[in-house]
Amino acid sequence: MLREIPVTRIQEAVETLLSEAAYRLPADYLAALEAAAPVEPSPLGRQVIELLLENSAYAQAEQIPTCQDTGMAILFLEVGQDVHFTGGDLDAAIQNGVRAAYGGLRKSVVGDPICRANTGDNTPGLIHFEIVPGDRVTVTALQKGFGAELMSRLQMFPPSVGVEGVNRFVVETVELAGPNACPPLIVGVGLGGAFDTVAHLAKKALLRPIGSTHPAPHLAALEAELLDAINRTGIGPQGLGGRVTALAVHIESAATHIGALPVAVNLNCSAPRRARVEI
Amino acid sequence: MLTPPFTETDLLPLRAGDSIRISGVIYTARDAAHKRLAELIERGDPLPVALAGQAIYYVGPAPAKEGHVIGPAGPTTSGRMDAYTVPLLRLGVKLLIGKGYRSPEVKAALVEQRAIYAAAVGGAAALLARHIHSSRVVVWPELGTEAIHELTVEGFPAIVINDCHGGDAYAVGRAAWEKREEIVNGE
Known part of the structure; x- marks a missing residue:
C-alpha cells in the first residue's frame, strides 16, 4: 500500500528542523555537558563548560543561534519503501526548506571550492537518502560547523x-x-x-x-x-x-x-x- | 581593561593564560578579507583600514536579529589566517583574537613584533555578541559576513594564548593535565 507524501511536507520539516536546531542544542548533549562540569578538575575548563551552558540558555531564550557558524545543512532522509512523494521535485523542496531556514542565519556556503563565490542563501544542503522498510520518512538535520x-x-x-x-x-x-x-x-x-x-x-x-x-x-x-x-x-x-x-x-x-x-x-x-x- | 590602539607598555606585562577584557574599536577579518589584505600588502598598496596598533578579530558574525546590533559572533579557527598573518604583524597589528593553534612562524613573529594572540571561547557566540555595542562594515561589503567590520566592544573577554615572550597557553594547559591518572580515576 503506497503512502503519498507531498514534497511540501518535507520542505516544511527541513525548514523547522534547521531553524530550531540553530538555537536549541540537543537535550542529551546539554545533559552530558552539565554532568561534565563537576568532573572537570581544571578551574578554567569548568569555567568554559559553564559559559557554554549559559550561552545555550541565552541563545534559546532569545531564539538566536548558539554559534555564528550555523554550518552547512546536512540532511539524512530515511525513506520508507512504500512512500510516494508527490507535488514536485523532492530535491528542490529540500533546498527550499534550507533556503527558508537560513533567512536569518549566516550564509556560509560557496558554490565552487575554487572560485569561492558565496551562494547567498546557504544552499545547497547536503542530502543523504536511505531506503528502509515501511511507509514513514525520518528527517535528521545536522547544522555542521566547519x-x-x-x-x-x-x-x-x-x-x-x-x-x-x-x-x-x-x-x-x-x-x-x-x-x-x-x-x-x-x-x-x-x-x-x-x-x-x-x-x-x-x-x-x-x-x-x-x-x-x-x-x-x-x-x-x-x-x-x-x-x-x-x-x-x-x-x-x-x-x-x-x-x-x-x-x-x-x-x-x-x-x-x-x-x-x-x-x-x-x-x-x-x-x-x-x-x-x-x- | 585593554583599549586599542595598544602600546608595548600595554602588552609586555601580559602572560599566556591571563584573562583579559577589551574595550574600544576592533576590526573583523577572516579568510576572504585576509586574502585581499595580503594581496594589497604584496603590491605595496595602502590598506583600506589603518591597522597599526589595532586588534583583528577572526569572526564572521551571524545576521542581527531585530533589536540586536549584531548576531552571534564567536571566534573562527585562527590557523587558517596563518598564511597571511606575519605581514600584518610587521605592519603593526598588535592583538589577534580567534581560537586554535598558530603556526611556528606566527608565534615567532608575535615575539619579534611584540604582539599578542588571544582566544575567545568558541561556541559562546551568543554571549560574546552582548559585548559588541556597535557594528559597521568598513570595506568590501560584497564579502557579506566576511567583510571587514568595525566593532565597538565593551569588556570583551579573551584569554592570552601566545604572549610577547614566547609563552603558549595551549601547550602549558595541556601539559598540566596530560596523563594525570589521579585526575582521571580519582575525582
Whole structure:
C-alpha cells in the first residue's frame, strides 16, 4: 500500500528542523555537558563548560543561534519503501526548506571550492537518502560547523594495524585538532566499508544521542576505551587544559575488504546542532 | 581593561593564560578579507583600514536579529589566517583574537613584533555578541559576513594564548593535565 507524501511536507520539516536546531542544542548533549562540569578538575575548563551552558540558555531564550557558524545543512532522509512523494521535485523542496531556514542565519556556503563565490542563501544542503522498510520518512538535520569538520580525518589502513592502530589514529586526530575543533567534542568514528562508506559512517555516528552505545559489545568497549584515552590527553575544554576533551565517542561500522581497515574520524564541536522528525 | 590602539607598555606585562577584557574599536577579518589584505600588502598598496596598533578579530558574525546590533559572533579557527598573518604583524597589528593553534612562524613573529594572540571561547557566540555595542562594515561589503567590520566592544573577554615572550597557553594547559591518572580515576 503506497503512502503519498507531498514534497511540501518535507520542505516544511527541513525548514523547522534547521531553524530550531540553530538555537536549541540537543537535550542529551546539554545533559552530558552539565554532568561534565563537576568532573572537570581544571578551574578554567569548568569555567568554559559553564559559559557554554549559559550561552545555550541565552541563545534559546532569545531564539538566536548558539554559534555564528550555523554550518552547512546536512540532511539524512530515511525513506520508507512504500512512500510516494508527490507535488514536485523532492530535491528542490529540500533546498527550499534550507533556503527558508537560513533567512536569518549566516550564509556560509560557496558554490565552487575554487572560485569561492558565496551562494547567498546557504544552499545547497547536503542530502543523504536511505531506503528502509515501511511507509514513514525520518528527517535528521545536522547544522555542521566547519571548525570541527576541518580537523576530521580518514585513513585506509592495512588490517595489520589492528585495534591498536585504530585507537592511535582516533586519539591522534583529536590531538591534532586540539582547540581548533572547539572541545568538548563528540567524536564520530567510522570503521570498515570502502573509502566513501567509512566517511559516511563517521558522520552517521554523530547522529546518535549521547549515552547510546554500539550494540556490538566489542565496539561498545572500544567506544569506552577511546573516550578514556581522549580524556587523558589533557587538551580539555577549548584546548585550555583539563579532562573533558570529549563527551562521547560513537562508532559505526560496516563490512570491509580482506585487504583493508578503513578508519574515519568526524569531529563535532561544543555546539553540536542536530534535530530529527518522523513523518 | 585593554583599549586599542595598544602600546608595548600595554602588552609586555601580559602572560599566556591571563584573562583579559577589551574595550574600544576592533576590526573583523577572516579568510576572504585576509586574502585581499595580503594581496594589497604584496603590491605595496595602502590598506583600506589603518591597522597599526589595532586588534583583528577572526569572526564572521551571524545576521542581527531585530533589536540586536549584531548576531552571534564567536571566534573562527585562527590557523587558517596563518598564511597571511606575519605581514600584518610587521605592519603593526598588535592583538589577534580567534581560537586554535598558530603556526611556528606566527608565534615567532608575535615575539619579534611584540604582539599578542588571544582566544575567545568558541561556541559562546551568543554571549560574546552582548559585548559588541556597535557594528559597521568598513570595506568590501560584497564579502557579506566576511567583510571587514568595525566593532565597538565593551569588556570583551579573551584569554592570552601566545604572549610577547614566547609563552603558549595551549601547550602549558595541556601539559598540566596530560596523563594525570589521579585526575582521571580519582575525582
